[in-house]
Amino acid sequence: MQATVAGERETLEAFLDFYRDVLVHKVRGIGDTEAGRRLLPSLTTLAGLVKHLTVVERHWFHRMAGGGSEATADDEGDASWALADTDTVESLLAEYDRACALSRTIADGYALDDVFAHPNASQVSLRWIYIHMIAETARHTGHADIVRELTDGETGVLG
Template structure:
């Protein structure tokens, strides 16, 4: 089932639900694909679905956890240059587990931090949790759009969110 944004929820609840709605689509875009297609570069820059998941995991830690002093997983790669690149030795299962851990850590940070609380971002800017939620919603939605295009190029499957049956629309 697709997460819905509450019609009368609080600001934090609504922003978090909107983020979750698109985080769920990140995983849905991988459904039904084998490992080769999940890793296949589909643009001139090498964009592939698994690389986008790796990037999104990295930024979950980098925006929700680091600025506010929450624990961040030690990365095995340089996030400045390798967060969208998937090395042959990085398994799909490992990247998906990394995304799940990052998402869970971010959810704990969101739950524990008031919207007005500020922290220091990686580039020295002072940011509030409200700003981070909005920024991450923008970033996830942007990359889900990339995933839409990559998935359609791979097998013709389209759709912004799963239908009520949970199946990918298109040729699948």
């Protein structure tokens, strides 16, 4: 991870990108069947984690900060974890990569103190969105670490 001695924004961006990269590392190289296999009582799978975090990126950056309407009814609850027959590891990772790239582009247009309407909190700042996304992505990356270890024994952050 870069930005160990940097300004606030660069540090927030570096932490979020680090956890995004770890998630991709945890899922890349696993087969489609293994990525969709449920090893826990919940809907948590490696593929489902990528799909869910793609939805989360779209919600917080694209819809909340970008004013976009990319979100769908599948964005709520368990639907964001559900896999379609056409979902593959590579297609999900490509969609996640596109969502993260658009998130970066949207965020670049705002200051950390800029605020956005939120249905439950009245307003949230871009700073709050970054911190929330770091927490959300780190939490689910931890889930991916556990599921990957249960799948094939692989452990470690990036190597």
